[in-house]
Amino acid sequence: MKGLGVTRFLPVDQAGCFVEHVLGAEPPKGRDLQVHIKAVSVNPIDCKMRASVAGELSVPKILGWDASGVVTAVGPDVTLFRPGDEVYYAGSISRPGCNSEYHLVDERIVGRKPGGLSHGEAAALPLTTITAWESLFERLLIPLDPQHNAGTSILIIGAAGGVGSMAIQLAKYAGLTVVATASRDVSKRWCLQLGADFCLDHQRHLVAELDRVDLAGVNYILCLNDVNYYWQAMADIIQPQGRICAVVSAKEPLDLTVLKNKSVGFAWEFMFTKAMYETDDMVSQHELLNRVADLVERGIIKTTMTEQGGPLTAANLARAHQRVESGQMVGKYVLSGFGA
Known part of the structure; x- marks a missing residue:
């Protein structure tokens, strides 16, 4: 499977800001889900993490902490989801991000995708929903x-x-x-x-x-x-x-x-705290994402997606980072589908 990562910090207008990388196909273990990524959203934390890369990395760092997709496999200890379920989540900053074709994530920080939303509309929500x-x-x-x-x-x-x-x-x-x-x-x-x-x-x-x-x-x-x-x-x-x-x-x-x-x-407030330290109440993020999915379906909460930048490619991801770094964003910037 493929992913988009950074090997060194480069401004978004320079070639090589993001590089395509072939990732190992690691099966899900424990409470992990394997998710086929359908859409991602870009947040300020992505830009900060890109800027934090010092020197040159031998293996690209995969960013991205807002995703919507479909569960394709589950670890042996998973109880909340099964293959075929549509999900949305922000993930953990302690693990590789979701700018890839497939992604592993702990089920306790994953919610069911709100019905009636596209994967792009759903990907705009998790990180900001949990933080708020x-x-x-x-x-x-x-x-x-x-x-x-x-x-x-x-x-x-x-x-x-x-x-x-x-x-x-x-x-x-x-x-x-x-x-x-x-x-x-x-x-x-x-x-x-x-x-x-x-x-x-x-x-x-x-x-x-x-x-x-x-x-x-x-x-x-x-x-x-x-x-x-x-x-x-x-x-x-x-x-x-x-x-x-x-x-x-x-x-x-x-x-x-x-x-x-x-x-x-x-x-x-730092929304990655529970996943970073695997706190006893880590599953509360699963619960709140499901609760907000209900509110979306009832018309009480609406998606905050305001801009779509096409499929997830190196060039489009760089443009998304540039847009977020401009400080002029209203709502969220989304990329849907991998490559093309």
């Missing part, structure tokens, strides 16, 4: 109860990207007042289309922007952008005993004492 779900309901500890959340608000900073697009929808499902931030008109329209109640300009002072929509503060904040840049503004905006979650690594140490007087909680 865990951020809202596991890190921020928001109850999944619309009645309980009546009158409760969340600020989502950088809401037009993949994670923000899912967080808006899930937060509305949970009954929160959703305040999104974006800077471009197209991004603001996208956030409002997904259900945000307000959309602020994060290039302006957020306290003043909240005043503009008659909000004195918010109960929760999900920061999907530069946490250092927004740190003091978040400390000013958050209500007493509120909670803040961030997904982007800090460039400098954070001063947690600015949250002390308000007794504010702070948490990080």
